[in-house]
Amino acid sequence: MHRNSLTRWRAGAVAVAAAALATGVAACGSSGPANSTVAGGATQTIVFAESGLGTEGQQTQVAINAFEKANPNIKVSVQVLSSDSTTYLSTLEHDFISGSSTPDVFESDVTYPAKFAQAGWVASLTQFHPNMSQFFPHEVAAGTYNGTYYAVPWFDNPEGLFYRTDLIKTPPTSPAQVVSDAEQAMKTDKSLKEGIAFEADKYEGAITAFLTVDSAFGGTLNPQNVNTPGNVAALNWLHAAIYTSHIAPQAVTGWQEGQVEEQFVSGYTPFAINYPFVEAQPMVAAVKGHVGYIPFPAGPGGTPGSALGGEMLAINAKTAHGAAAWKLIQYLTSPSVETARAIAVGDPPSLPSAYTSALYSSAPYFKDVYTLNTYSAPRPVTPNYLQVSSDLQTLFSAVYANASASAAGAAFAAGASSIKSDANATPGS
């Protein structure tokens, strides 16, 4: 009897545990089928996921309030997922993997659309007949996968070369002149700590800093073959800045855009490779009003260099509110809304037509940003970009920690095949 009751009790406990587990698992896995399509004119609420906090988030809300006023049948519920890109991406992925139909529309980094498109998480925009010719072409390319548009450029952050106009009287016209100007400035102004600052920490910014310099040497970051003379020359130039000309301190190996910005706005460096946000930062008196912003000057066989950063807008493949989501995207990427956002929070418009005299009178540096946007090169557009990025970060980081003059060439020669293999990886490979 004792044994029987104990057995029954154990069985009961197992059943309860199993039921609890099953309930939990079912709850975790619940997704629900996608609803049938809701027409754009119907009364509805759509969910918009974004990363903006602070003033950026506030400006998004201002734009959404205006959108709701213009479209009274559509309410927009804003989800701020995270300002941290890794957390933002993983939160989005969890939604998509669970088959969720929300968020209906979402912000996407320029490197995500190909990955989302391959996984079938993002809707093709072909059905909406988008006019992509109105945007800067490089960012359009970042949102295109296998010839189909999946994301619309929202704002366009080109990375370029900042320089102190009081120390560098005429902007350099070649990579060699950047070095000589930096050396001269360091001799002239003893308050300078270095000649150039750039991102060389092991993170995504190391790739955009490299890309900013790359095309100046005729390089392109094609994962099918990264071991090209142009790429080697570009990395050699950055490496030599640390170990040969010593215009960059070894400390750059730990610098991200924040530290680079700090060096520039504090007056410690005459050159810095960074994003446009630096223009809007508080600067010491010596720097304020003496800021130039140009594409990295081209060397022989190269073109002026700039790297594409920025954010795009895309639609969840499972949403039933595609038409309303598309209306919101059209509104947020209209010239007047983009100009207002640029004036309010400094996000560079993705539309050339949004660079108006009103914008220039409010923030003249957007003239420079416009120029950079015509040169900005996207990072490799591949569904496996995160793996390629990880490989490149490791490669650059290893080179920057190696004083050998042949480090860049050797690293590209050794790493090219694994980068190609990761870029082309298919299921099960």
Next chain:
Amino acid sequence: MAAEVSTTEKGRPARTGRPGHLARFGRPKRPGRPTPVGHARERGDRRLGYMLVAPVVILLLAITAYPLVYNLWNSFHFDNLSYGNLPHNFVGGANYSKMFKSAQWVSALERTLVFTAVTVAFDMVVGLGLALMMHRRFRGRGFLRAAILVPWAMPTVVSAMLWKTMFDPSAGFVDYILGAFHPAWSSIAWLGASVWRSWIAIFIADSWKNIPFVAIILLAGLQIIPNDVYEAARIDGASWWQSFRSVTLPMLKPAMSVALIFRTIQALLVFDVIYIMTGGGPGNSTETLSFLSYNTFIINTDFGEGGAMSLVLVVLALAVSFVYVRAFRPQT
């Protein structure tokens, strides 16, 4: 006729309130053992015990056992979230085979083992020294015991960020101190520029946080060693060293085993301090098994190979724990 009274084999009366005839229905009597008594109460107690622990057991099953089993299942299947619309086919041991053949994984394993051996040995020695110091009577001992816990109580992410700042070559505390001794020792890039300097910085940050944990565990162990034993040793003419070696260390073994198991498992799973301070760089010279596992799960979104990697880590941690438990088993 007097009522029959149930007795044990030794003639002791059964417990009051337990009718003797119920003994027939209880657990079968084993030869040579006394008849079990108090079954009804035992059953009641046991049932109450099960009920009390049931919520915790269910919770643990849900958050520990289920992920572990699911991970095991994943490790034998294709499960890459980037190809979420593809079927999760059974792939046998392919994920394990790919992992074992990967030079990056083998290097990460070597680094993890070396890091674990060095950091655990260092933490144990310094932690023991601190524990012995805190065990002595001196003014401010209470304050010191409380203060020493601060690094351990701090989240690793926070302490790693602090140490990353302190190793900054232009604004960091380390640079400031070294520069004060010798100008040539300043402006040294610790993180990202040199493999050895990166590891030294990681060791310092990791040990700063974990030594207090070891010290507190060992201090607790020291406090339960009776003074009589030391006095007896002293009467027998034992020196401090002999007393330490023959009394303190043997009697500290239980506490040391706890500290060793916890620290070893923590060190084997080291992730956050490396993620924050070096990102696995320069190159991939500071990547450990957990870091690689994170990359496989989060960057490559490969839950098949990631599952295999994390399970190997679990097996490694269990093996180490087993070795420690065997090594520190009380002598009978």
